[in-house]
Each structure stands twice: as structure tokens, then as C-alpha cells.
Amino acid sequence: MSLPEKLVDKFYHARGAHHAWEAEVTRRADGLQLTIDREFFFHMNPLYEPRLAMQYVVGRYEAAYDALADLKPKSVLEIGCAHGLSTWLMTSYAERVVGLDIGPSRVAVGRHLFPEVEFVQEDWLAYLERTGEVFDVIVSSHGPIIWHDALPRFCKNYINVGYRTTEWAQWLRGSHKIAGRQLSFSTTHWSADNAGTRGKSYWRYFFRRNYLKEARHAVTNGYLLPI
Numbered sequence: 001m002s003l004p005e006k007l008v009d010k011f012y013h014a015r016g017a018h019h020a021w022e023a024e025v026t027r028r029a030d031g032l033q034l035t036i037d038r039e040f041f042f043h044m045n046p047l048y049e050p051r052l053a054m055q056y057v058v059g060r061y062e063a064a065y066d067a068l069a070d071l072k073p074k075s076v077l078e079i080g081c082a083h084g085l086s087t088w089l090m091t092s093y094a095e096r097v098v099g100l101d102i103g104p105s106r107v108a109v110g111r112h113l114f115p116e117v118e119f120v121q122e123d124w125l126a127y128l129e130r131t132g133e134v135f136d137v138i139v140s141s142h143g144p145i146i147w148h149d150a151l152p153r154f155c156k157n158y159i160n161v162g163y164r165t166t167e168w169a170q171w172l173r174g175s176h177k178i179a180g181r182q183l184s185f186s187t188t189h190w191s192a193d194n195a196g197t198r199g200k201s202y203w204r205y206f207f208r209r210n211y212l213k214e215a216r217h218a219v220t221n222g223y224l225l226p227i
């Protein structure tokens, strides 16, 4: 099966992409019965602010998407996928993409907007234990886990996005990060055989809008600067 053109390019990088993206969200939202609850007002909800949601997702997941392009997986699971925009962008990299979140109204939005993704509304570990599936890649970004010892039973590769620490000792040693290849200040790729090294493009992600956003968040909320 051939994969679609890179959605990130079409709806973010291309000239006029934001107009195309707003039109796409409008088309996909047709007929949606919305539940407006507290879960709705989330900066990565494409219905709340489509352009900003796309900008935030692309920035936050950039190193993860680059890793998926290299890994060429057949199956990907995102844990804590919220309204599913980040998961939908993963359909450019894998034939089977599953988005999982415990929040019913978030999953309902994802199901309507992104039928290319298989959505599951369940606790992540309950789902994996119940199905026993092994994914080529599991991704979690600011999700319910950074790491869990059950993960190697259910995936060949695990990508974690999102680290925050207030502890100098952790910050200096990097011990708040999971073991594996550090792809960027925020993103690690674990697999059974990869060494604890930095990825080739590690420093590239510092000079992006997302780094400034994360750095501002850290300063404002009392965390140490992400490195």
C-alpha cells in the first residue's frame, strides 16, 4: 500500500498551507455533533484553533515524525493522542495508525475528523494487555507515561516526547530522560538495541519556534530550561 503525501508538508510547510488546513478542518467537521466540555479547550484541538493546533503539533512532534520517516514502521500506536491531530499526521509514515486516549470527548472528535486513524478510548495498559498487540512503534507525548516496564512486550520501538524537571542533578545528568537515543531536547527513541547516544540532528531542533515555546513555558512555570 502506498502512503499519502506528507500531510505535514501539505497542511503546514507548503505555501498557503494554513488556508488549505482551515478548509480541510471545515470539510472534515461537517455533521459533527460537538460536546463542549473542559477537554475541548486544548491547544492541540484542531477545532479550537486550527492553525495554532497544527503549529504546536508539528513543533512538538517534529523529531518523532523525523524518526518515523527513518524507521518506516508498518504499525504505530500513539498513547494519549487527545483529539488525534498528531496521530493523523502519523498516517504519512505507517499503514496502520492507532490513536488511544482515555478521554471520551477527545476520542469522539478524533473519530469524526480523522477516519484514517483507528481510535481507541481506553486506558493504555488495559488496551495493550487486552489485545496483546505488538506495534512497530509506540509514541507518547506528554502522555500518561514517560516510560513503563511493560512497553518492551508491546513494541519494538518507543518514542517519548516531553521532559520537564526542576531538579538540577537530573538536569545535569539527563537522568529525567529515558534511556535510548536522544533525538532532541524533548524526544528519545528507545529500542532494544539502540545505544544511549545523541541523534545526528540533536542540535537542529534547538533553533526552532517550538524550542522557544518550550523554553518560555519552562521559565514561566519554574522548570529548568530544556536541553
Ligand SMILES: C[S@@+](CC[C@H](N)C(=O)[O-])C[C@H]1O[C@@H](n2cnc3c(N)ncnc32)[C@H](O)[C@@H]1O
Pocket (backbone or CB within 6 Å): 044, 060, 079, 080, 081, 082, 083, 086, 100, 101, 102, 103, 106, 122, 123, 124, 125, 140, 141, 142, 143, 144
Ligand atoms: C497532556 S495530554 C497530551 C496530549 C498530546 N499528546 C500532547 O503532546 O500535547 C495527555 C493525554 O493523555 C490522556 N491520558 C491520560 N491518562 C491516560 C491513560 N491512562 N490512558 C490513555 N490516555 C490517557 C489524556 O486524556 C490526555 O488527552
